[in-house]
Amino acid sequence: MRTCLKASYVIGFNGAGHELWQNGEVVFSGDRIEFVGRNFPGTVDRTVDYGHALICPGLIDLDALGDLDSTVLTLDNGNRLEMGRMWSEEYLERGPWETYTEEEERFKYRYAFTQLIRNGITTALPITSMYYRQWAEHYQEFANVAEIAIELGIRAYIGPAYMSGISYVRRDRSLGQFWDEARGLAGLDEALRFCRDFDGSGNGLIRGLLAPDRIETCTPALLERTAAASAELNAPVRLHCCQSVYEFEMVKRLRNTTPLGWLERTGLLNARAILPHGIYFSGHPQVSDPSADDWQRLTASEVSLVHCPAVFARSGGALNSFGRYRAAGINLGLGTDTWPPDLLHNMQIGLYIARVLEGDSTQTSTADMFNAATLGGAKALGRDDLGRLSAGALADIVVFDLKGAHLGPFFEPLKNLILAGRGSDCRASYIGGRCVMEDFQVGATDSAALQAQADRQFAKLMASHPSRAFGQPPLERIFHPVFPWAEAAAGGC
Structure with a gap:
C-alpha cells in the first residue's frame, strides 16, 4: 500500500541537511519513503491530511x-x-x-x-x-x-x-x-x-x-x-x-x-x-x-x-x-x-x-x-x-500538532515547538511504515490502566529505599514534600 501524508509543514532532507516544505507531502510504501515535497506525480492508495501540523523524521x-x-x-x-x-x-x-x-x-x-x-x-x-x-x-x-x-x-x-x-x-x-x-x-x-x-x-x-x-x-x-x-x-x-x-x-x-x-x-x-x-x-x-x-x-x-x-x-x-x-x-x-x-x-x-x-x-x-x-x-x-525524510530512508515519521493554545501565536513550526511545545504534541507516529500512534493514541493501549499500574509500582520502589539507604532511615526522612505536611506541624497523624 502506498500512503501519502500531508500537513502544512514538512521537514525534508535534501542530501546535505534538513529543509522546510510548506504544504508538503511524504509518500511511502512498505517500510521506505518514496517521495518528500509537493504534488507527488504518482497514484496513492491512502491519503492522510493532518492539517496544521509538522511532519518530521x-x-x-x-x-x-x-x-x-x-x-x-x-x-x-x-x-x-x-x-x-x-x-x-x-x-x-x-x-x-x-x-x-x-x-x-x-x-x-x-x-x-x-x-x-x-x-x-x-x-x-x-x-x-x-x-x-x-x-x-x-x-x-x-x-x-x-x-x-x-x-x-x-x-x-x-x-x-x-x-x-x-x-x-x-x-x-x-x-x-x-x-x-x-x-x-x-x-x-x-x-x-x-x-x-x-x-x-x-x-x-x-x-x-x-x-x-x-x-x-x-x-x-x-x-x-x-x-x-x-x-x-x-x-x-x-x-x-x-x-x-x-x-x-x-x-x-x-x-x-x-x-x-x-x-x-x-x-x-x-x-x-x-x-x-x-x-x-x-x-x-x-x-x-x-x-x-x-x-x-x-x-x-x-x-x-x-x-x-x-x-x-x-x-x-x-x-x-x-x-x-x-x-x-x-x-x-x-x-x-x-x-x-x-x-x-x-x-x-x-x-x-x-x-x-x-x-x-x-x-x-x-x-x-x-x-x-x-x-x-x-x-x-x-x-x-x-533521522531524515528522503527517498530511500526508512519510513520513521512523526507528526506534531501545531494547534495547541500553549504554543502561542504561530510564527514558525519548529521554533514554536521548541519554545513552547512538548513531546505530547506528537499526534501520530509511523515506524517502518507501520502506524504505531494515531490521534495521540498508542495502538490499543489503555492509558488510564497503564498509569495506575505505574503509580502502584513506583510506590513499591519508593518503599524499598530504606533497606538500601545508609543507616536505614524511615521513609519520611528520605522523601520530603516541597512544603511540610500541615498535619505534622499541627501534631496530627
Missing part, C-alpha cells in the same frame, strides 16, 4: 528512559548516599535483592516504550537504573524487552547491561568499590548471546547493543573484551562516561589515566562508541587534571557524545559548550535519560543552557538541537536511513 533517543524513572526522586531529597540510591555496606552484606518481580520488570518497559512513542521518539537506546536490582540485567529479561518493543512497534537498540563492580557507602560514610569480575564477564557473555540471537529481529526493529553499565564499574578485562566483541559484531557500545567528578577521579586513581584515556587504551575510543554524557574531561575546572589531553583524544576520535541536558540541569550540571563541541566536529546526539521522556523539552533546555554558558546566541542554534535529535543520532548508530 522520527526522533532518535540515544539514552532513552526505559524505566519508571528513579532519578526524579533526587529532586530536593538530599544526596544519593542519604536516600538509598547508593548501596550501604550493610545492604551489600545482607545480599542485594530484586525490587520488582519479573512481570513488573516487563511492565516498566511497556510503560516506558509507550511514553517514548507518545513523545515522537521512533528509535530508542533504553537505559534503566541498576541500584534497585540484585546486580545487572540478563538475557531472558531482554528477550521479553524485544518482544514488547516489536509488539508496540518501536525501533530499539537493546542488550542487557553488565558490570563488574559497584560503588557503596561504608559504615564510616566513605565510598568503597565492590568487585565481582566473574559476574561482569558472565554478563558480557549473556549480552553477546542476546545480540547474536536477536539482532535484526522484528523485521529489523531490534538491533543488538553492548551496554556496559558505566565506566567506573568495569574492569580492564571487561572493557577490552567488550571492544573486541563490538569489532567482531559491528555492534555499538553505549557506555556512560565522563559524567561526574567522582567517576573521573576514581578512574584516574584506579587506572592511572582519565576515563577517555582508559577508553583509548582498551580500544573503545572509536566510531562505534556512544558516550553519555561527555562533560568531565581533563581541563574541566572541577577535575584534577588541567591538561588538554582528553580534548585532543575526543577530537581525534569518531566517538559520539549523548547530550542529556535536562537531567544534569536538575542537579546543577551542564555540558560547558555544546557549540564548541559541534564546531570541533564532534558528533552530538540527544538523550532523555529521565522523566519526562521528551526530546523537545531537552532541545529547549539544551538550547537555553548552551547560550547561557557560551555567553551569546550565535554558537548554538535551534537547528543544532534538532539535528542532534535526528541526524546526530543516526550518525552515532552508523545509519544513513534514519
Whole structure:
C-alpha cells in the first residue's frame, strides 16, 4: 500500500541537511519513503491530511528512559548516599535483592516504550537504573524487552547491561568499590548471546547493543573484551562516561589515566562508541587534571557524545559548550535519560543552557538541537536511513500538532515547538511504515490502566529505599514534600 501524508509543514532532507516544505507531502510504501515535497506525480492508495501540523523524521533517543524513572526522586531529597540510591555496606552484606518481580520488570518497559512513542521518539537506546536490582540485567529479561518493543512497534537498540563492580557507602560514610569480575564477564557473555540471537529481529526493529553499565564499574578485562566483541559484531557500545567528578577521579586513581584515556587504551575510543554524557574531561575546572589531553583524544576520535541536558540541569550540571563541541566536529546526539521522556523539552533546555554558558546566541542554534535529535543520532548508530525524510530512508515519521493554545501565536513550526511545545504534541507516529500512534493514541493501549499500574509500582520502589539507604532511615526522612505536611506541624497523624 502506498500512503501519502500531508500537513502544512514538512521537514525534508535534501542530501546535505534538513529543509522546510510548506504544504508538503511524504509518500511511502512498505517500510521506505518514496517521495518528500509537493504534488507527488504518482497514484496513492491512502491519503492522510493532518492539517496544521509538522511532519518530521522520527526522533532518535540515544539514552532513552526505559524505566519508571528513579532519578526524579533526587529532586530536593538530599544526596544519593542519604536516600538509598547508593548501596550501604550493610545492604551489600545482607545480599542485594530484586525490587520488582519479573512481570513488573516487563511492565516498566511497556510503560516506558509507550511514553517514548507518545513523545515522537521512533528509535530508542533504553537505559534503566541498576541500584534497585540484585546486580545487572540478563538475557531472558531482554528477550521479553524485544518482544514488547516489536509488539508496540518501536525501533530499539537493546542488550542487557553488565558490570563488574559497584560503588557503596561504608559504615564510616566513605565510598568503597565492590568487585565481582566473574559476574561482569558472565554478563558480557549473556549480552553477546542476546545480540547474536536477536539482532535484526522484528523485521529489523531490534538491533543488538553492548551496554556496559558505566565506566567506573568495569574492569580492564571487561572493557577490552567488550571492544573486541563490538569489532567482531559491528555492534555499538553505549557506555556512560565522563559524567561526574567522582567517576573521573576514581578512574584516574584506579587506572592511572582519565576515563577517555582508559577508553583509548582498551580500544573503545572509536566510531562505534556512544558516550553519555561527555562533560568531565581533563581541563574541566572541577577535575584534577588541567591538561588538554582528553580534548585532543575526543577530537581525534569518531566517538559520539549523548547530550542529556535536562537531567544534569536538575542537579546543577551542564555540558560547558555544546557549540564548541559541534564546531570541533564532534558528533552530538540527544538523550532523555529521565522523566519526562521528551526530546523537545531537552532541545529547549539544551538550547537555553548552551547560550547561557557560551555567553551569546550565535554558537548554538535551534537547528543544532534538532539535528542532534535526528541526524546526530543516526550518525552515532552508523545509519544513513534514519533521522531524515528522503527517498530511500526508512519510513520513521512523526507528526506534531501545531494547534495547541500553549504554543502561542504561530510564527514558525519548529521554533514554536521548541519554545513552547512538548513531546505530547506528537499526534501520530509511523515506524517502518507501520502506524504505531494515531490521534495521540498508542495502538490499543489503555492509558488510564497503564498509569495506575505505574503509580502502584513506583510506590513499591519508593518503599524499598530504606533497606538500601545508609543507616536505614524511615521513609519520611528520605522523601520530603516541597512544603511540610500541615498535619505534622499541627501534631496530627
